[in-house]
Amino acid sequence: MSDELSKPFTESSLSKEELMKMNRERRVQIITFAFMIFLTVLAFIAVGMEMIEPSFAIPFILLLAVVQFVLQLFYFMHLKDKDHQWPNAFMLTGIVVATPAVIALVLLLGVTKY
Amino acid sequence: MATATASMNNNKSVLWDWLTTVDHKKLAVLYLIAGTLFFVKAGVMALFMRIQLMSAENDFLTGQTFNEFITMHGTIMLFLAATPLIFAFMNFVIPLQIGARDVAFPFVNALGFWIFFFGGLLVSVSWFFGGAPDAGWTAYVPLSSGEYADLGLDFYVLGLQISGIGTLVSAINFIVTIINMRAPGMTMMRMPLFCWTGLVTSILIVFAFTPLAAGLALLMLDRIFGGQFFVPDSGGNAVLWQHIFWIFGHPEVYILVLPAFGIISEVIPAFSKKRLFGYTAMVFATLIIAFLSFMVWVHHMFTVGIGPITNSVFAIATMAIGIPTGIKIFNWLFTMWGGKLTFNTAMLCASSFVPTFVLGGVTGVMLAMVPIDYLYHDTYFVVAHFHYIVVGGIVLGLLAGTYYWYPKMFGHKLNEKLGILMFWLFYIGFHLTFFIQHILGLIGMPRRVFTYLDGQGMETMNLVSTIGAFLMGAGVVVLVINIVYSAFTSERVAVRDPWDARTLEWSTTTPVPEYNFAQTPQVRSLDPWFYEKIHGDGLMKSAEPMDEIHMPNGSILPFMIGLGLFIWGFGMIMLNMENPIMPPAIVIGVGFVVTFGSMLVRSIKEDHGYHIPLDKVKKIEKEVS
Numbered sequence: 001m002s003d004e005l006s007k008p009f010t011e012s013s014l015s016k017e018e019l020m021k022m023n024r025e026r027r028v029q030i031i032t033f034a035f036m037i038f039l040t041v042l043a044f045i046a047v048g049m050e051m052i053e054p055s056f057a058i059p060f061i062l063l064l065a066v067v068q069f070v071l072q073l074f075y076f077m078h079l080k081d082k083d084h085q086w087p088n089a090f091m092l093t094g095i096v097v098a099t100p101a102v103i104a105l106v107l108l109l110g111v112t113k114y
Numbered sequence: 115m116a117t118a119t120a121s122m123n124n125n126k127s128v129l130w131d132w133l134t135t136v137d138h139k140k141l142a143v144l145y146l147i148a149g150t151l152f153f154v155k156a157g158v159m160a161l162f163m164r165i166q167l168m169s170a171e172n173d174f175l176t177g178q179t180f181n182e183f184i185t186m187h188g189t190i191m192l193f194l195a196a197t198p199l200i201f202a203f204m205n206f207v208i209p210l211q212i213g214a215r216d217v218a219f220p221f222v223n224a225l226g227f228w229i230f231f232f233g234g235l236l237v238s239v240s241w242f243f244g245g246a247p248d249a250g251w252t253a254y255v256p257l258s259s260g261e262y263a264d265l266g267l268d269f270y271v272l273g274l275q276i277s278g279i280g281t282l283v284s285a286i287n288f289i290v291t292i293i294n295m296r297a298p299g300m301t302m303m304r305m306p307l308f309c310w311t312g313l314v315t316s317i318l319i320v321f322a323f324t325p326l327a328a329g330l331a332l333l334m335l336d337r338i339f340g341g342q343f344f345v346p347d348s349g350g351n352a353v354l355w356q357h358i359f360w361i362f363g364h365p366e367v368y369i370l371v372l373p374a375f376g377i378i379s380e381v382i383p384a385f386s387k388k389r390l391f392g393y394t395a396m397v398f399a400t401l402i403i404a405f406l407s408f409m410v411w412v413h414h415m416f417t418v419g420i421g422p423i424t425n426s427v428f429a430i431a432t433m434a435i436g437i438p439t440g441i442k443i444f445n446w447l448f449t450m451w452g453g454k455l456t457f458n459t460a461m462l463c464a465s466s467f468v469p470t471f472v473l474g475g476v477t478g479v480m481l482a483m484v485p486i487d488y489l490y491h492d493t494y495f496v497v498a499h500f501h502y503i504v505v506g507g508i509v510l511g512l513l514a515g516t517y518y519w520y521p522k523m524f525g526h527k528l529n530e531k532l533g534i535l536m537f538w539l540f541y542i543g544f545h546l547t548f549f550i551q552h553i554l555g556l557i558g559m560p561r562r563v564f565t566y567l568d569g570q571g572m573e574t575m576n577l578v579s580t581i582g583a584f585l586m587g588a589g590v591v592v593l594v595i596n597i598v599y600s601a602f603t604s605e606r607v608a609v610r611d612p613w614d615a616r617t618l619e620w621s622t623t624t625p626v627p628e629y630n631f632a633q634t635p636q637v638r639s640l641d642p643w644f645y646e647k648i649h650g651d652g653l654m655k656s657a658e659p660m661d662e663i664h665m666p667n668g669s670i671l672p673f674m675i676g677l678g679l680f681i682w683g684f685g686m687i688m689l690n691m692e693n694p695i696m697p698p699a700i701v702i703g704v705g706f707v708v709t710f711g712s713m714l715v716r717s718i719k720e721d722h723g724y725h726i727p728l729d730k731v732k733k734i735e736k737e738v739s
């Protein structure tokens with residue numbers, strides 16, 4: 001190892017395959033990022049332009065939000081990668097536990113206030 | 115490396131050693147001491163409340179003091195006594211049971227303890243600043259709002275917020291430890307049940323303490339900064355607090371009782387000389403209970419008036435929890451069935467846990483039926499129900515754990531004669547105190563009242579209840595005497611495994627060296643230590659050659675961060691004081707600087723720990739074995 005210290009890091013400690021994987025990963029990240037910006041722009045248009053009915057706009061941006069959420073988790077937070085079963089399990093548990101609670105709260109809170 | 119080794123040979127004072135320790139075994143002892151102190155404090159309050167309720171129209175305590183006692187008793191018992199006592203055993207036992215040298219983040223472990231401790235201290239000092247919180251441990255708005263409650267509630271809000279942070283970071287640490295630090299061969303389905311329940315409890319803490327933190331933050335905004343989240347007149351919603359609190363509150367009871375289940379599941383097999391019956395079923399029952407515990411919170415709010423459909427849904431969900439719990443009960447019974455039973459104190463506590471817990475569970479299912487709950491709600495029936503769970507369940511579990519793990523923790527056993535005396539005093543006292551409260555509730559005695567009228571037929575039963583409470587108190591006194599007495603008279607335990615038990619913690623030498631395992635053990639089956647005793651040569655196979663051992667350095671920073679948060683929280687409370695001695699902003703500033711300054715030091719100062727050299731490891735190993 002020590003004789004390779006003079007070489008740059010990428011050559012000394014990364015194999016060809018690892019380097020390719022890293023580049024691919026970078027490309028994927030940029031594409032997802034661009035796609036998510038696009039979704040955000042869509043959301044802004046849906047709300048900002050007067051022509052679109054709120055009855056359509058609200059479910060539409062909620063849908064966009066869900067898509068964004070999933071993309072965030074899988075691409076930016078690496079849940080898609082292998083060896084991520086535990087984080088996956090935890091995120092899933094959190095979602096499964098939180099969703100009914102939030103839905104129940106939304107449904108119930110209007111009923112009784114005090 | 116040689117220079118780093120020097121740091122362990124320092125001869126700093128004992129006090130400094132305990133303040134800076136990051137060793138999970140020492141932190142366990144700290145948790146044990148802190149938890150016991152809080153337990154005794156809340157227990158004395160309970161005795162005072164029982165004296166007040168001993169006879170009709172008694173005036174031993176005023177109504178206000180009684181309210182403060184009730185609130186502090188409940189709050190302390192749940193957050194500051196039961197939780198740290200459970201953490202004490204989790205800290206000591208889990209790394210040993212999974213064959214690890216320490217938890218994943220020793221520094222964070224110490225941080226969790228000190229933050230919890232200073233948070234608890236903040237709640238406790240409320241006595242000296244105009245009185246303790248008095249809105250019940252549930253702190254329902256509007257009782258707890260700025261309109262009705264004094265400074266005490268600010269202490270409640272900020273103290274619990276801080277101690278909750280400590281509990282949260284410890285829980286995250288346990289999760290990482292159990293997932294990442296298991297010895298080779300220790301698959302998830304070979305983990306002892308106490309590790310499983312510890313893991314599930316930690317997960318519950320992560321999911322349940324976060325809503326609590328959010329709720330407390332909202333209440334703080336309301337009280338200190340003039341928010342209106344819970345003020346209906348300004349568009350807020352008072353019921354929202356109840357929802358948030360119980361979304362946290364119901365999982366909280368399982369956070370406490372699951373580790374007690376775990377302890378029982380360790381003690382019963384050890385003294386039945388049989389493996390745990392239905393291990394897999396036990397694991398899945400634990401997981402199902404944990405999941406369901408998030409789906410039932412409205413059963414605390416049946417009488418709020420949310421509506422019949424909602425109430426029915428949550429009633430059914432609540433009753434469903436009875437099924438996995440029943441599985442557990444039967445598994446414990448079948449473990450004992452046909453076993454070679456030894457009834458020492460640990461086993462007495464563990465086996466009597468089972469019927470007591472069933473009683474608490476049965477009344478729980480009764481309370482889950484909505485029409486009946488309209489009768490029972492806010493009567494002593496409820497008090498009896500949850501004390502069968504918390505005292506008959508959690509406290510008995512903790513007592514069993516104390517007697518069971520004491521030789522590993524402190525190097526000698528507790529005296530058995532005194533132990534058995536303690537058990538009977540406590541057990542009889544417990545049933546005297548709380549069984550009769552079922553009946554009191556049924557004849558209509560409301561809970562959280564500081565007195566009752568003559569001639570309603572409640573005097574005798576309340577007197578019996580008070581006598582029982584004093585018997586329990588006597589039991590605890592005997593326990594304390596036992597601890598002191600055994601420290602002087604008990605012979606040292608020199609063997610690894612004084613109980614002839616089954617799990618990995620008993621394969622370590624007594625006392626446990628600071629690195630736990632000189633060589634990481636190789637696990638070959640469920641109950642690995644038992645397996646090696648029967649199929650191997652009676653010692654664990656090792657998974658690595660003997661080598662020098664990397665250890666973390668102690669640090670005072672966790673203590674400083676806790677202290678900083680204490681000062682900071684106190685400064686926030688001063689914002690609500692009539693005439694604080696100094697401007698609150700200064701105190702807040704000092705707290706902020708101490709907290710984040712310590713974090714900064716931690717971030718920029720490199721600390722790679724030290725190594726115990728090989729010959730020293732060999733020397734220690736020779737000494738202890």
Ligand code: HEM
Nearest residue numbers: 157160163188191192196250251252497504561562563583
């Ligand atoms: C030493 C034995 C104990 C005695 C004699 C005792 C007695 C009492 C009494 C008299 C009350 C007030 C009942 C009312 O009027 O509503 C109470 C409430 C309570 N106790 Fe205990 N208790 C004991 C142990 C425990 C333990 C070990 C825990 C928890 C781990 C606990 C948790 C609670 C809670 C959560 C409340 C409700 C507080 C509230 O309403 O805000 N108790 N107890």
Ligand SMILES: [Cu+2]
Nearest residue numbers: 363364413414
């Ligand atoms: Cu509940």
